[in-house]
Amino acid sequence: MATTHLLYLHGFRSSPLSAKARQMASYVAQHHPAVTFWCPQLPPSPQAAMALVAEGIATWPRAAMAVVGSSLGGFYASRVAQHTGCPSVMLNPAVDPARDLARYIGEQTTWQNPEERFYFLPEYIAELQALDMRGRPPAGPELAIIAKGDEVLDWREMAGRYPEARQIVQEGGDHALGNFADYLPQVVEFLDLA
Template identity: 65%
Template sequence: MTLPATHLLYLHGFRSSPQSMKARKMAARVARDHPGVQWWCPQLPPSPRAAIDLVQAGIAGWPHERMAVVGSSLGGFYATWVAAHTGCRAVLLNPAVDPARDLRSHIGEQTAWHDPNERFFFLPEYVDELRALECPGQPPPQQVFAIVAKGDEVLDWREMTARYPGARIALLEGGDHAISDFDAHIDAVMRFLRLA
């Protein structure tokens, strides 16, 4: 019997932030329907090692059997790592499968999606940090729900679905990387998370 989750972590994607559309919609929904749930959506640093260190420190006191994680794009890669290490439920939104490969071409100065005036550097060593975070194991497939859009213009839907054998996958015929029609899927996300 899976216990309802009392703690929910949301991990945004590359160049994104807690101001992303999906993060804001999730935060509003949790506040409205599950006000007792502890919600945390940190601004992740560009360094993958620093990002995971921040997340580990933030959830150190959380009960693993009562927590869940949602991750989008690169945040989905991080969420897979969190779920594999805690055994918690995970919702993955167009999750990055091989970010070390994909982000190699993004080394250098980047701008933030939600504030083009905000700049950061993606350093060459961050590719190695991503490689070090690749999970040899998998989260239990029954603990994973992935929403994957065939129309994703950034990531290959075939790689995303192949990465999570046995998991519940909602494969969208069209869509885009941002899952712009997230309103149509948020109910399924909330049901899977089973928040207290």
Template identity: 60%
Template sequence: MAAASSPTSPSLVAPPQAHVTHLLYLHGFRSSPLSTKAQHVGRWLAQHRPDVHVWCPQLPPSPAEAMALVLNGIAHWPVANMAVVGSSLGGFYASVVHQRTGCRAVLLNPAVQPARDLARHIGEQHTWQDPTQAFFFQPGYIDELLALSPATLTAPERCAAVIAKGDEVLDWREMNAHCQGAQVLLLEGSDHALSDFDQPFSFLLDFLQLQPCD
């Protein structure tokens, strides 16, 4: 879709019952729109809810550039009818989008302190889906993450989170504390990638009230 000319985001806070017509999916660190979860969401919507506009952009390594890209892209979306889903670092970005717009958000094993956690990943990185694709995670990106960091979820009742106790990358207790007040699906096992995505996906659909129209 064509991006808007400025990163100004809408200010309307949507009522919980508004139906979703626009869905933003934000992938995680070293990931891409080819991630398993992003593809699963896209395929299901294409088959069962083709009326929903889905956008899963390839996010640049720079957090500031990533957020500018996202906010430009959704600037003219109807916030009353949009939602954002984010995984890991994308969950952090989704929290920022929620804070800026008031839209509904679903966070999948969200990064809560990405500036702290990604400080040890400065240097050349490769994407999970295509190891031949390299990028350089610069030291200045840590400051960009700190500048973006939302202290809390602005309207936690408009948020949902899937948190796996078996997450091998992020601390589930920290994620759970960050998502207080949100609807939380706490998985006893699973992993950071949410490899068994069936239950989390059903939870996502229920929260967003997305039912098949076929």
């Protein structure tokens, strides 16, 4: 069944205004106007973020939905896919955010709007640990796009986290996946957008 509903989850300190989120939204609107596309602004609390997503997709058809996530959003996408059985695409996905984000506890700003401040609280680490899906077999088809040049996350750890996924491992590149537009046709084909 073709995908009629697509969820996009942005990364830590990011927003729906990120380059990849905007490229995905624009591509879907242009080439697949019948698809419902949703990229919510995720709150800093992982538990609250997942509650917001669960509420937003509650009425979506499970057999015709898919999720794309970047960085921390990739970690969240694995959680969503595990619970819905839908296909998922992870872009330079965070593998162990509970470990990696511990040093960001405190006040943070967003990439797209440095004026915007939020607090990353110590209890969010336990919330991330509770959402970890490592060690479980995928509930739906997975595609992981990984840049070896990622300056934030270790590409070997990302590749190792998704052994059953179809993987596109890019030489060089960066965490932002600056050439994401090049991969959009493959992402859309993998997700079989309506």
